[in-house]
Amino acid sequence: MRNFDIASILINIIALMIAIIPHEIAHGYVAYLCGDTTAKDDGRLSLNPLHHIDPIGLISMLVFRFGWAKAVPINPYRFKGNRKVASLLVSLAGVFTNFILGFISGIILVYLNYRSSFLVPLFTSIFWYNIMLGVFNLVPLPPLDGSKVLATLLPEDLEYKFYKNEKYFYFVLVIMIFSGVVDKFIAPIIESILKGIIYLGINLWNTILF
Structure with a gap:
């Protein structure tokens, strides 16, 4: 039982690395392509x-099936061209990467079965974590990517107020997670x-x- 627990923990850690690291790199790389070198410099x-x-x-x-990585430093005012379009692309880059990795790992998982x-x-965990993170990050509450997608769609005055008050939404997200509200909405999407x-x-x- 002890060996099984250790193996499960290692599998989950490896799967998380494969889900989280490309997600973060994608944010930084797309920002770099859009003219912001902050993530690269960091x-x-x-x-x-x-x-x-x-x-x-x-x-x-x-432990809780939700967590976070180090925030990728992004300076949207260094973007070339349309700032809102660049912000949207950067925000969606991580989610898109998770869905691509989830799709690939799911196809491989079927073959391995x-x-x-x-x-x-291992591939079951990689598959699940990538799809889960992709869907979860689309929730439109800070600090998740979905909040930045929402912000880019707002007029600039509302976008400014949104970011100015985003710290208060963190508590809303935590309450919704522990109350099961988030899971109630995203679990059926993840399963589908x-x-x-x-x-x-x-x-x-x-x-x-065959």
Whole structure:
């Protein structure tokens, strides 16, 4: 039982690294492409976990199934061209990356199930964490990416007020998480996406393998 627990923890940590690190790099890299070198200068375009992982956030993710990484430093006033469009692209970059990784890992998971591979538990976790993080981050409350997407759609005066008061929304998010309100809304979405990808994977591999 002890070995199983240690193995499960290691699998979850590896899966989280694969979900969180590309998410953070995506934010920083898209910001860099849009003209803001802040994340690059801060060393955030790196695969080194120490540049991205917040220890408390990681433990919280393992225990409570929600957590956080180190915030990617972004300066939207350094963006070239339309600031709102660039902000939108940067905000969605991490989520998009999680969905891509979730889709790929889900397709691989179906194949591994056919082969009864020992890697099934790992890819199950990678699959789940990426889809979960992708959906969760679209919740339109700070500090999640969905709040920044919402902010870019607001007129500039309302956007300013939104960011000025965003710290108060942190408490709202925490209350909604622990009360189960967030889970009530996002759990069915996560489940639907997971099932959809598995369905596509089964049809794909049935076509290729049989």
